[in-house]
Amino acid sequence: MIDWNDLRHFLAVAESGSTLAAGRMLRVSQTTTARRVAALEDALGLTLFERSPAGYRLTEAGADLLPHARAVERSIHALTDTAAAQGREVSGTVRVTCQEIHAVTILTPILRDLHAAYPSIRIDLDTSEAIRDLASGAADVALRNAVRPSGGGLVGRRIADDAWTLYCSRAYAAEHGHPTRRDELAGHPLIGGGERLLWELYRAWLVTNGLEGGVAMHNSSATGLLAAVRSGFGLAVLPCIAADNDPDLLRCLPPMRGEERGLWLLTHERLRHTPRVRVVVDFLAARLTALARTSG
Template sequence: MMLEPEWSDWRVFLAVARQGSTLAAGKSLRISQSTAARRVSALEEALGVKLFERRAHGYRLTQAGEAVLPLAETLERSALAIEAQARAQSRAQGGTVRITTEEVFAVTLLTPWLREFHTLHSDIRIELDCTRELRDLGAGEADIALRSTASHQAEGLVGRVIQNDDWALYCSRDYAARKGLPKNRRDLLEHDIIGGGGGGLWRVYSGWLEEMGLLSRVTMHYDGSNGLLSGIKSGLGVGVLPVIVARADPDLLQCLRPTRHHERKLWLLTHERVRHVPSVRLVTDFLYERLMRHIRDTEPAEPSLSPVPLPVGP
């Protein structure tokens, strides 16, 4: 008796079509090469048609394989949407809301507010994800994102702009008392620079430092954005921080003002599929209100420092 193809068979088919071999497909799916090859053969037998040409250097789609590829991709999208919906409903029923953001935002802004939220709504469990990987809200990898982006949001994402995602150079009061407050590029050539931040942030930040002739002044490097904050507050040198975080800390002094000519915005996002789930809506509204209050409470008078082209968020 011939078994009907299952979604898992089509999943292997897509992996082989994209990777070009059963070895690479097996690695991406965390199954053995022999299992991947066996699943492809079983799918071909069930359909009664050859989907791949077996070659010395890998697998190549046949004409029949090319014909079914778009249908398999449609099946994949539907299966992923079903899985994401099930995960979202599971979290909603269990009262769990997962938030993803940059670690410096998580530590300085969200954690104190979420302590207050827990006092008000102890029945809702919060998962705070500070990974550098961009979590896919559409796939249900998180429910809410506090995210910096210069591009239009992906289809299905809904949210509100918080403000421009401005970053500027800061130092601690202790550091300024010892070595002075740098106010321009020439001053910075005499100061210690703290580098790092990880991922996209360091790519932008290091490029700016190199352009300004300051990369050789980096005396300490941190792997994450929270490390940058720690190093600056410890008085180790001058480094870049998000303005929304740093201007609320009385121990930090802004050295140079960021440029206003960039497209990056700080967004509070969720997905249209879960935006009306009561727990997600409650957390989203709470965070938006706290973010806007924080901005109002920390908005400084117009600074006297001259703007310079500083890097912005990752």
């Protein structure tokens, strides 16, 4: 089955002439765009672009498929516009709770699009480290990382693996090199910290690999880790679902091993059929699942 996200990257490369420019248009990495185009070629059994140092040029097969891909794009936009028109009748406040790092990286652009589609829904976003009790009404929807969520009456779905690993910025790699193995990490400054539970896992990993002495700065929040990495200070662990889709960041190592934690989208069973909550859950689930496919 053809994935719309693969078609979207095909159209962007066809328009811009390169995976780098297309990645910037779509706010993903060049590697992600190239992988998406390759996946579409594999699914179709066709070569869609001639690749050269000058860029990507459509093959005859690619040029033949281009108008059909544009027709699919128009149909999807029409479907989205129709759904948005119907969704304007849904209104009210939905309280969403999540980790701050997910709020500032992946959720904000999704919530922007949610507002465009459903302008009468207001989102109250809670980024407290405390786990809100959905049963008591402390929040309506939660994006939560866990092996398996605990709590009575919770319903939802596992969006993706909650994978974290070390990243550096492209600017840092250009100046200091891009370590891609554990034995290459010596001498690179590490940024420690994050929320309490994250730091427990992160610190244990550093100790196991003899790297705790390389921590040059400590941040009390995961967003502090992100800011420090983006600044070029050094390396830190970040969530793959966010960092892999940031064109300014580079993954240094495979994801850290640990429990099979997942990223879960949850609500309470008494709210699952409330229209405004159902709309928010379905919208977030679709967009987060698509985003998860581009990481890793």
